Amino acid sequence: MSFSVPLRRTLLPRSYRAIVPRYPCLTRRCLSSSVAAAAEAPREPEGTKEVPMTVGDGGAGTSRPVKQRPGSDRLVFPGAVNSKFTNRLQFRKFDPEKAIETYRVMDTEGKIFDETHGLDFDMLKEECLKMYRSMVSVSIMDQIMYDSQRQGRISFYIVNAGEEGIAVGSAAALSEEDVIYAQYREAGVLMYRGYGLDEFVNQCFANKKDHGKGRNMPIHYTSKDLNFHPISSTLCTQLPHASGAGYALKMEGKEACAVTYFGEGAASEGDFHAALNIAATRGCPTIFICRNNGYAISTPTLEQYRGDGIASRGLGYGIDTIRVDGNDTWAVYKVTKEAREMAIAQQKPVLIEAMSYRVSHHSTSDDSFAYRARVEVEDWKRRDNPITRLRKFMELRNWWDQDRDSQLRSQTKSEILKAINIAEREKKPAISSMWEDIYDVPTKDQRRQMEELKDVLHRYPQEYDIAAYDGGEDGVVSKR
Amino acid sequence: MSAARPMATRLLSRSLRTTFNGPRSIASLARVPSRVPTGSTNLSRFAAQQTRTLASASDVKTYTVREALNEALAEELEADPKVFILGEEVAQYNGAYKVTKGLLDRFGPDRVIDTPITESGFAGLAVGAALAGLKPITEFMTWNFAMQAIDQIINSAAKTHYMSGGIQPCSITFRGPNGFAAGVAAQHSQDYTAWYGSIPGLKVVSPWSSEDAKGLLKAAIRDPNPVVVLENELLYGQSFPMSEAALKDDFVLPFGKAKIERVGKDVTLVSLSRCVGQCLTAAEKLKSQYGVEAEVINLRSIKPMDVEAIINSVKKTGNLVAVESGFPSFGVASEILALSMEYMFDYLDSPAQRVTGAEVPTPYAKGLEAMSFPDEDLIFKKVAQLLRV
Numbered sequence: 001m002s003f004s005v006p007l008r009r010t011l012l013p014r015s016y017r018a019i020v021p022r023y024p025c026l027t028r029r030c031l032s033s034s035v036a037a038a039a040e041a042p043r044e045p046e047g048t049k050e051v052p053m054t055v056g057d058g059g060a061g062t063s064r065p066v067k068q069r070p071g072s073d074r075l076v077f078p079g080a081v082n083s084k085f086t087n088r089l090q091f092r093k094f095d096p097e098k099a100i101e102t103y104r105v106m107d108t109e110g111k112i113f114d115e116t117h118g119l120d121f122d123m124l125k126e127e128c129l130k131m132y133r134s135m136v137s138v139s140i141m142d143q144i145m146y147d148s149q150r151q152g153r154i155s156f157y158i159v160n161a162g163e164e165g166i167a168v169g170s171a172a173a174l175s176e177e178d179v180i181y182a183q184y185r186e187a188g189v190l191m192y193r194g195y196g197l198d199e200f201v202n203q204c205f206a207n208k209k210d211h212g213k214g215r216n217m218p219i220h221y222t223s224k225d226l227n228f229h230p231i232s233s234t235l236c237t238q239l240p241h242a243s244g245a246g247y248a249l250k251m252e253g254k255e256a257c258a259v260t261y262f263g264e265g266a267a268s269e270g271d272f273h274a275a276l277n278i279a280a281t282r283g284c285p286t287i288f289i290c291r292n293n294g295y296a297i298s299t300p301t302l303e304q305y306r307g308d309g310i311a312s313r314g315l316g317y318g319i320d321t322i323r324v325d326g327n328d329t330w331a332v333y334k335v336t337k338e339a340r341e342m343a344i345a346q347q348k349p350v351l352i353e354a355m356s357y358r359v360s361h362h363s364t365s366d367d368s369f370a371y372r373a374r375v376e377v378e379d380w381k382r383r384d385n386p387i388t389r390l391r392k393f394m395e396l397r398n399w400w401d402q403d404r405d406s407q408l409r410s411q412t413k414s415e416i417l418k419a420i421n422i423a424e425r426e427k428k429p430a431i432s433s434m435w436e437d438i439y440d441v442p443t444k445d446q447r448r449q450m451e452e453l454k455d456v457l458h459r460y461p462q463e464y465d466i467a468a469y470d471g472g473e474d475g476v477v478s479k480r
Numbered sequence: 481m482s483a484a485r486p487m488a489t490r491l492l493s494r495s496l497r498t499t500f501n502g503p504r505s506i507a508s509l510a511r512v513p514s515r516v517p518t519g520s521t522n523l524s525r526f527a528a529q530q531t532r533t534l535a536s537a538s539d540v541k542t543y544t545v546r547e548a549l550n551e552a553l554a555e556e557l558e559a560d561p562k563v564f565i566l567g568e569e570v571a572q573y574n575g576a577y578k579v580t581k582g583l584l585d586r587f588g589p590d591r592v593i594d595t596p597i598t599e600s601g602f603a604g605l606a607v608g609a610a611l612a613g614l615k616p617i618t619e620f621m622t623w624n625f626a627m628q629a630i631d632q633i634i635n636s637a638a639k640t641h642y643m644s645g646g647i648q649p650c651s652i653t654f655r656g657p658n659g660f661a662a663g664v665a666a667q668h669s670q671d672y673t674a675w676y677g678s679i680p681g682l683k684v685v686s687p688w689s690s691e692d693a694k695g696l697l698k699a700a701i702r703d704p705n706p707v708v709v710l711e712n713e714l715l716y717g718q719s720f721p722m723s724e725a726a727l728k729d730d731f732v733l734p735f736g737k738a739k740i741e742r743v744g745k746d747v748t749l750v751s752l753s754r755c756v757g758q759c760l761t762a763a764e765k766l767k768s769q770y771g772v773e774a775e776v777i778n779l780r781s782i783k784p785m786d787v788e789a790i791i792n793s794v795k796k797t798g799n800l801v802a803v804e805s806g807f808p809s810f811g812v813a814s815e816i817l818a819l820s821m822e823y824m825f826d827y828l829d830s831p832a833q834r835v836t837g838a839e840v841p842t843p844y845a846k847g848l849e850a851m852s853f854p855d856e857d858l859i860f861k862k863v864a865q866l867l868r869v
Binding site for chain 1: 591593596600605608631635641644645647736
């Protein structure tokens with residue numbers, strides 16, 4: 001069949017979706033049935049203290065009906081809190097003085113505050129060096145790839161500057177079986193898990209070795225071996241997926257959890273709320289890690305939301321939540337470790353809000369000095385940085401010095417440049433990959449389109465340069 | 481024509497005209513001479529007899545579409561522990577339309593799941609579970625509500641296999657009632673076939689009979705690709721005969737294959753879902769009134785579509801009418817007519833025609849609602865007009 005097949009060249013980094021309020025459906029069950037069930041329930045023993053509530057544990061039919069006893073001093077209602085009655089009319093307000101605390105392990109000079117963290121650093125030396133190498137690698141790769149975008153070699157790039165500690169610190173605390181649903185500023189997770197520099201570069205240059213077969217924008221990495229799901233351009237869709245992946249792990253009885261990353265801007269999307277709510281109600285072993293970095297592209301956090309950050313949202317959904325200093329890689333490591341144990345042992349979601357500052361522009365399509373002062377960024381860079389902080393920590397223990405640092409940096413740089421050199425010469429994916437994988441096997445129509453294109457390319461060889469594509473003319477029709 | 485409004489007026493008028501024998505100054509139909517009989521009393525009576533076209537002998541087992549869907553779900557849940565179903569009220573309440581009746585008792589709360597009222601949330605959870613290797617069935621209370629989740633269906637479910645380079649399958653079924661439903665107005669009776677039918681990466685089916693319902697739903701659940709199953713609320717209670725084969729638990733219908741529900745030589749009626757029944761009724765009337773033999777094709781599968789079946793039929797009949805209840809613009813019927821220009825032009829004796837819903841949000845008031853959708857009368861008249869009988 002000869003449909004013309006327009007190929008969309010650009011993907012927008014964000015989706016703007018209007019959430020349309022829905023008129024209540026007539027067929028929707030009203031509350032009356034559950035109220036009736038409550039009325040028929042056996043009478044609770046007398047006494048007014050600490051009535052167990054009907055909070056389900058993530059399975060239908062697991063909640064018990066409850067009843068309001070006469071003379072009770074508190075409200076007892078299915079699904080509500082154990083709320084005391086009061087005669088004092090008072091609207092609750094967010095009190096900035098009582099904001100949720102931010103957990104730290106070490107200060108900006110790399111000094112550990114006290115021993116309450118329970119981490120045995122000497123046992124963690126290898127992990128620490130690996131974390132540091134991963135962060136430095138991401139940082140150097142970012143600089144080079146950013147430049148290569150500026151030189152017009154790739155169309156797009158997103159750097160991780162200032163947030164390497166969140167990705168790497170959390171990745172180090174996870175197990176390889178834990179499934180990752182990242183946003184787009186978590187190259188550190190892949191780096192820590194062992195994604196090769198050539199794999200990063202091949203993806204960005206969309207050559208035939210790219211796991212995504214050249215179909216995605218740069219930085220949309222994927223790795224089945226590393227349990228890292230494809231990055232999605234549409235904002236926040238990965239959160240409900242992580243809830244579902246957590247649920248799948250629960251159903252299969254695996255000792256692993258799903259982990260998802262997102263920015264504070266993404267938390268304004270409906271999917272954030274949907275994902276947290278459904279993970280809480282179904283008891284999904286899923287860790288939600290928010291990188292609260294101060295800006296959603298150009299929108300500063302204070303225009304993104306009100307209240308006590310993303311952490312306060314987690315509490316609203318009945319999810320165990322912690323706020324952590326995102327520049328303190330050990331703190332991120334520690335809270336992720338704890339969160340993982342809770343999620344798996346108790347089969348429930350956990351929310352981590354990691355505070356950091358996006359030192360970089362949002363992406364190569366953004367010039368952040370249009371909306372923030374250069375000095376603000378310079379201040380942050382000077383004052384605190386996850387890489388510097390961890391280096392100071394290591395230097396205090398004589399695990400690291402200037403020579404090793406210079407060597408690591410120059411070696412990483414030359415490896416990346418070499419990878420780019422190779423990647424640029426590599427062939428593009430076969431033309432057939434344009435159609436392949438839309439379905440498990442190409443349809444009859446798609447096969448016909450391939451044949452038709454092959455015929456055109458064959459008849460007009462002067463018009464098309466297909467030598468750059470894997471297999472040339474032989475690669476037009478799918479072998480599958 | 482540049483504004484949207486004349487279009488709406490024109491298409492609504494099409495229904496008005498045939499119902500009321502009203503104004504006839506309609507540009508779109510001007511080239512087809514109007515010789516439509518106006519004896520609406522007979523036609524109304526005839527319309528009420530629609531289900532009789534499938535009256536079955538007493539020894540043939542009949543199923544309602546609801547029972548067929550329920551059986552398909554139960555069999556697939558039984559056969560594969562990776563299959564589970566989730567949606568609003570599917571468990572304790574047995575589903576808003578009782579399609580999931582008895583499944584909670586049989587398969588337990590881990591596999592038959594009542595979700596919070598958040599389409600994007602539970603559709604997203606299902607996509608995540610599918611990416612993790614399970615085979616979720618997502619019930620939308622109606623497809624009208626699935627608009628809240630359409631990003632998950634299109635951007636995530638339909639594209640992840642492609643974007644992952646083919647290593648990340650997403651075996652998921654989205655199902656629920658779609659299209660015209662009685663007395664629920666604009667936001668509850670809308671047809672999404674064309675929406676999902678236009679997305680590469682999705683497979684889309686729309687059952688009419690109980691056999692269709694069982695065979696297509698089972699095939700959808702087993703298929704490794706994301707599949708959209710567009711049911712119809714008004715068909716749930718309708719009974720159809722079930723063949724011996726369809727009663728078995730290994731019964732599946734292939735995607736991309738249409739079914740010829742009635743053989744004819746004079747005109748090809750291509751339709752889907754509830755309109756298939758309406759076409760069969762109209763076909764019987766055409767035969768009794770004019771001796772016209774209409775061939776009725778039940779598409780069953782929208783994407784991929786069985787274009788060859790339509791071509792073969794048109795080769796025989798030389799006339800084509802596409803019948804659907806969706807909005808006319810950019811619709812299923814538009815697609816079929818475009819295909820007719822590309823592949824059937826030489827076989828057509830008359831311009832291919834379409835009968836569709838009116839281009840208005842569905843009104844609530846009964847008479848207005850009736851005028852917004854095709855019925856047996858309209859199909860009958862349109863064909864009679866086309867064939868100049």
